[in-house]
Amino acid sequence: MGGEHYAARAVDLVKVYGSGDTAVRALAGVSVDFGRGEFTAIMGPSGSGKSTLMHCLAGLDSVSGGDVRIGDTNLKGLSDNQMTALRRDRIGFVFQAFNLVPTLTAIENITLPLDIAGKKVDKDWLTTIVDRLGLSARLDHRPSELSGGQQQRVACARALVGKPDIIFGDEPTGNLDSHSSGEVLSILRAAVDEFHQTVVIVTHDPRAASYADRVVFLADGRIVDELAGPTQDSVLERMKSLETVR
Numbered sequence: 001m002g003g004e005h006y007a008a009r010a011v012d013l014v015k016v017y018g019s020g021d022t023a024v025r026a027l028a029g030v031s032v033d034f035g036r037g038e039f040t041a042i043m044g045p046s047g048s049g050k051s052t053l054m055h056c057l058a059g060l061d062s063v064s065g066g067d068v069r070i071g072d073t074n075l076k077g078l079s080d081n082q083m084t085a086l087r088r089d090r091i092g093f094v095f096q097a098f099n100l101v102p103t104l105t106a107i108e109n110i111t112l113p114l115d116i117a118g119k120k121v122d123k124d125w126l127t128t129i130v131d132r133l134g135l136s137a138r139l140d141h142r143p144s145e146l147s148g149g150q151q152q153r154v155a156c157a158r159a160l161v162g163k164p165d166i167i168f169g170d171e172p173t174g175n176l177d178s179h180s181s182g183e184v185l186s187i188l189r190a191a192v193d194e195f196h197q198t199v200v201i202v203t204h205d206p207r208a209a210s211y212a213d214r215v216v217f218l219a220d221g222r223i224v225d226e227l228a229g230p231t232q233d234s235v236l237e238r239m240k241s242l243e244t245v246r
């Protein structure tokens with residue numbers, strides 16, 4: 001039962017967009033594990049396949065070859081309904097653009113996925129998250145009445161409330177100033193350290209990557225390097241050396 005050790009795994013993942021002369025090989029055989037309770041940052045040049053990898057891992061995009069597993073579940077065998085249920089129950093998302101519903105309050109946004117699924121909200125857990133994210137006084141505000149950082153903290157709370165196997169963030173701090181970025185990254189770090197969650201983010205920012213336990217570097221649809229215990233300096237250095245190799 002390998003599923004006890006990793007939250008998500010890609011094996012020889014290939015993703016080709018389009019066909020014939022216009023085909024783009026966005027992923028050219030990616031194998032990577034995301035251990036439970038681990039915080040991973042994915043980095044690499046624009047167009048290297050970071051979003052594609054994340055979307056394939058999260059079941060938001062089909063794969064052309066290889067396997068994706070979330071825990072013990074191979075996504076390949078799933079029907080559309082099973083895939084929808086898996087995304088809803090076992091995966092959390094935090095997007096660059098927050099993706100909150102503008103007409104709903106913060107608390108309504110946070111519990112929306114559970115409400116849609118007809119699931120009971122664990123009140124104690126909700127209170128824990130909301131307190132830890134510093135949102136208690138903002139729960140009745142709509143997104144337009146919140147700062148960018150507060151909106152992204154609401155999105156983090158929404159991702160956490162269902163206790164998913166893994167939380168994916170595609171440039172979750174891409175639209176935030178450095179103060180708000182720090183807040184959101186601290187929360188993702190705390191989700192791992194205090195709540196034993198598994199987090200994977202895509203980022204271009206060495207400072208954001210330094211919050212992670214390891215960094216996986218992509219180039220041209222392949223994993224080209226990995227760095228454990230990253231610091232801002234070590235990430236920058238590795239980015240530079242990867243550029244000169246190319």
Ligand SMILES: Nc1ncnc2c1ncn2[C@@H]1O[C@H](COP(=O)(O)OP(=O)(O)OP(=O)(O)O)[C@@H](O)[C@H]1O
Nearest residue numbers: 017018024026044045046047048049050051052053
């Ligand atoms: N829907 C699509 N149709 C065709 N090609 C696509 C599609 N989505 C992505 N691609 C191509 O696949 C490659 C990888 O794209 P991807 O979005 O994964 O890159 P990325 O590393 O996330 O880049 P960025 O840092 O700019 O977000 C690129 O060459 C891109 O043009």
Ligand SMILES: [Mg+2]
Nearest residue numbers: 050051052202
């Ligand atoms: Mg991208």
